[in-house]
Amino acid sequence: MNSLEGQFLVAMPDMADERFAESVILLVGHGSEGAMGLVINQELTDLRFADVLDEIDLGDPDAVIRLPEAIRDRVVMRGGPVEKGRGFVLHSADYHSGNTYPVAEGISLTATLDVLKAIAFGPAPKSTFFALGCCGWAPGQLEGEISDNGWLTVPFSRELLFDTPVEERYDAALASLHITRATLSPDAGHA
Numbered sequence: 001m002n003s004l005e006g007q008f009l010v011a012m013p014d015m016a017d018e019r020f021a022e023s024v025i026l027l028v029g030h031g032s033e034g035a036m037g038l039v040i041n042q043e044l045t046d047l048r049f050a051d052v053l054d055e056i057d058l059g060d061p062d063a064v065i066r067l068p069e070a071i072r073d074r075v076v077m078r079g080g081p082v083e084k085g086r087g088f089v090l091h092s093a094d095y096h097s098g099n100t101y102p103v104a105e106g107i108s109l110t111a112t113l114d115v116l117k118a119i120a121f122g123p124a125p126k127s128t129f130f131a132l133g134c135c136g137w138a139p140g141q142l143e144g145e146i147s148d149n150g151w152l153t154v155p156f157s158r159e160l161l162f163d164t165p166v167e168e169r170y171d172a173a174l175a176s177l178h179i180t181r182a183t184l185s186p187d188a189g190h191a
Helices: 049-055 061-065 115-121 140-148 158-162 166-175
Strands: 006-010 023-033 034-039 045-050 075-078 082-092 098-105 107-110 126-139 151-154
Touching: 006 158, 006 166, 023 082, 023 098, 023 166, 034 075, 034 140, 045 049, 049 115, 049 126, 082 115, 115 126, 126 140, 140 151, 158 166
Parallel strands: 075 126
Antiparallel strands: 006 023, 006 151, 023 034, 034 126, 045 075, 082 107, 082 126, 098 107
């Protein structure tokens, strides 16, 4: 089996599961035991990073209040419907802890409190993406969904993950394959 770890999944227009309509997901793990990914284009509009820090009681509340606005007000993403209360941070390789897992070239995943402390109080990774929850597939499930024309695969792009505005990520992922919503057909083709 060829692993898709480190690649993006892009939902096809007729995605049956509304939770994943127009989703772009970075696969952070894929193998014989299944797959795991993080949705990268669904923002939790009613939650900010400071809210998460308050909720998990991470540090002195006065220190959280004194954080720069850019850190306090950073967005929190909806990583998926599984483990919705657990945080996952994709970040540049300039940060590493004993719980850091490499995902793609120069990009790692850490899902422990130490990375949240680093983002808030330093030294922070140069690039970060923070999400609550993840996506999971049982062995063979993702391969079946791809075969049934549920997903397109897109090579990893650091720019798509960290630099593209959230609301533009779906179209940007399609554009990387030289297609648009208008040219994307929901019908599967199997040779």
